[in-house]
Amino acid sequence: MKLLALDIDGTVVNSQHQVTEPVRNALIHAQRERDMRIVLASGRPTSALRHLVEILELKTYGGYLLPYNGGKAIELSSGKVLHAQLLDQDLIPQLYHLIKAHGVSILSYTDEAILSEEADNVYAQKEIDITGMPLCVLDDFLASIQEPLPKCLAVGPTDRLVALEAAVKAQLGHRVDAFRSSDIFLELVPKGVNKGVALERLSAVLGVSLSDLIAIGDNYNDVEMLRLAGTSIAMGNAPEDIQRMATLVTKTNNEDGVAYALEHLLP
Missing domain, CATH: 3.30.1240.10 (Hypothetical Protein, Haloacid Dehalogenase-like Hydrolase; Chain: A; domain 2)
Structure with a gap:
């Protein structure tokens, strides 16, 4: 089993905030045929990820959510919150x-x-x-x-x-x-909340080696997860310094870059 950690905005969705059919099909195939477990790692709150859970059939295939940039970790098959960290009231x-x-x-x-x-x-x-x-x-x-x-x-x-x-x-x-x-x-x-920390914790819970972690992102809140992953993929629309730190660079989010990465860049 591999973990496929995906940023959402600028990565999975295009400029119109839509998951295109090629991206959806590639992600369904990755789960069904390639034994990948998808982790949606986003700055978005939990409720703003729910429609993507349905579109990508993440409950069916045992996916995970890391909303709030990893401030929470949710196992979709059970609905269980695995971890949560909040800003102190003061x-x-x-x-x-x-x-x-x-x-x-x-x-x-x-x-x-x-x-x-x-x-x-x-x-x-x-x-x-x-x-x-x-x-x-x-x-x-x-x-x-x-x-x-x-x-x-x-x-x-x-x-x-x-x-x-x-x-x-x-x-x-x-x-x-x-x-x-x-x-x-x-x-x-x-302090200490970021996508990389959350993914490292999740990988340990699941017994998945970081060498089997693939991360795809496009911006500065993706840096820690890109550095952590055994295979890191920057979107073609990412800033140049984000692209330089990644293992691979795919096409832009308006060119179905996630689908291109899964179909042409990953063995």
């Missing part, structure tokens, strides 16, 4: 004020909705488009959050997020990890 106001000081916006999640203080934010709309989740507008973000969160998402222009990322690492880096999942999204998660 971190939320610290992150909130730091995000606001850099002139960008904060989002977080319930199981069913995206949380924001702004009803009309172009960057939040991008997350709505990607996840398919509705927006829940809060009058007061801090007053409304009464329990630990799996992650916060800072959204805004790239230059402000770069400055915010540096500030978070300088001030809270001992408790929070920060990395960009796109030019307009900065992921803020508990």
